[in-house]
Amino acid sequence: xxxxxxxxxxxxxxxxxxxxxxxxxxxxxxxxxxxxxxxxxxxxxxxxxxxxxxxxxxxxxxxxxxxxxxxxxxxxxxxxxxxxxxxxxxxxxxxxxxxxxxxxxxxxxxxxxxxxxxxxxxxxxxxxxxxxxxxxxxxxxxxxxxxxxxxxxxxxxxxxxxxxxxxxxxxxxxxxxxxxxxxxxxxxxxxxxxxxxxxxxxxxxxxxxxxxxxxxxxxxxxxxxxxxxxxxxxxxxxxxxxxxxxxxxxxxxxxxxxxxxxxxxxxxxxxxxxxxxxxxxxxx
Ligand code: T3D
Numbered sequence: 001x002x003x004x005x006x007x008x009x010x011x012x013x014x015x016x017x018x019x020x021x022x023x024x025x026x027x028x029x030x031x032x033x034x035x036x037x038x039x040x041x042x043x044x045x046x047x048x049x050x051x052x053x054x055x056x057x058x059x060x061x062x063x064x065x066x067x068x069x070x071x072x073x074x075x076x077x078x079x080x081x082x083x084x085x086x087x088x089x090x091x092x093x094x095x096x097x098x099x100x101x102x103x104x105x106x107x108x109x110x111x112x113x114x115x116x117x118x119x120x121x122x123x124x125x126x127x128x129x130x131x132x133x134x135x136x137x138x139x140x141x142x143x144x145x146x147x148x149x150x151x152x153x154x155x156x157x158x159x160x161x162x163x164x165x166x167x168x169x170x171x172x173x174x175x176x177x178x179x180x181x182x183x184x185x186x187x188x189x190x191x192x193x194x195x196x197x198x199x200x201x202x203x204x205x206x207x208x209x210x211x212x213x214x215x216x217x218x219x220x221x222x223x224x225x226x227x228x229x230x231x232x233x234x235x236x237x238x239x240x241x242x243x244x245x246x247x248x249x250x251x252x253x254x255x256x257x258x259x260x261x262x263x264x265x266x267x268x269x270x271x272x273x274x275x276x277x278x279x280x281x282x283x284x
């Protein structure tokens with residue numbers, strides 16, 4: 001399934017040429033084997049997020065969250081970039097005309113994207129095919145798994161344009177790499193290669209470029225065939241325990257064990273175990 005194209009935002013830039021005109025939809029959704037792949041499709045702008053793309057991305061994330069046929073979500077980009085965050089050409093256009101919508105994009109677009117990713121009731125894979133910056137990194141950090149192509153690079157980028165950090169980078173990055181390294185990456189904006197991202201705990205795994213797509217598909221299809229309700233509950237438990245004390249987290253775990261313990265998948269899986277047969281999960 002493909003999400004319809006929306007009108008591209010254009011406008012002059014600060015010292016760079018006029019923005020590229022997308023030749024198709026700026027976000028493409030493809031569904032197969034229980035996996036919904038959302039591919040940001042503005043390769044000439046390194047998949048920078050202009051307003052139509054942010055709206056499509058935000059709304060499509062909500063759709064896949066609600067869609068029971070989707071049991072794993074993959075986010076990726078077209079071309080040599082994953083996503084380089086806010087479209088700075090659009091940003092400068094709005095800034096120059098003092099457009100009041102400029103700072104609405106954080107509460108209206110970036111924050112809902114972060115919250116929908118955080119609450120997604122199914123696993124999310126960031127398939128990081130290439131360079132990643134700013135809010136593009138935040139989107140990747142919000143995923144459960146970051147499968148990274150060997151040629152990919154990361155930069156926080158925010159401080160380079162004299163901005164703070166948004167879309168959850170200040171939340172997720174310290175949790176991934178620790179506060180000391182997160183501060184260093186945010187203050188310097190230096191570029192990490194895929195190997196350093198793996199060493200720091202940002203990448204889940206690094207895959208040679210020529211094997212990248214095959215590996216992403218393999219992991220996504222495996223997760224989509226899994227116990228989706230249990231996966232959603234594991235996501236909830238891990239997020240909850242990050243902000244609650246041990247007794248409260250144990251109570252929360254107990255409620256989720258009761259929920260998953262009553263699921264069809266649990267009953268079928270323990271029966272399969274006793275029968276020495278492989279489990280077949282329906283996701284409920
Ligand atoms: O209200 C708000 O808007 C606040 C929200 C902020 C959220 C954010 O995400 S802030 C962070 C925004 N992102 C950046 O600051 C990253 C800017 N880009 C770069 O630093 C570099 O492009 C990269 C390190 C990512 C890649 O470098 P490189 O050398 O591989 O590529 P390049 O030559 O710099 O870029 C290639 C093209 O992509 C180029 O266009 P051209 O000249 O070929 O027509 C470049 O302008 C364009 N591009 C790259 N990043 C963006 C972009 N176009 C629009 N917006 C971008 N963010």
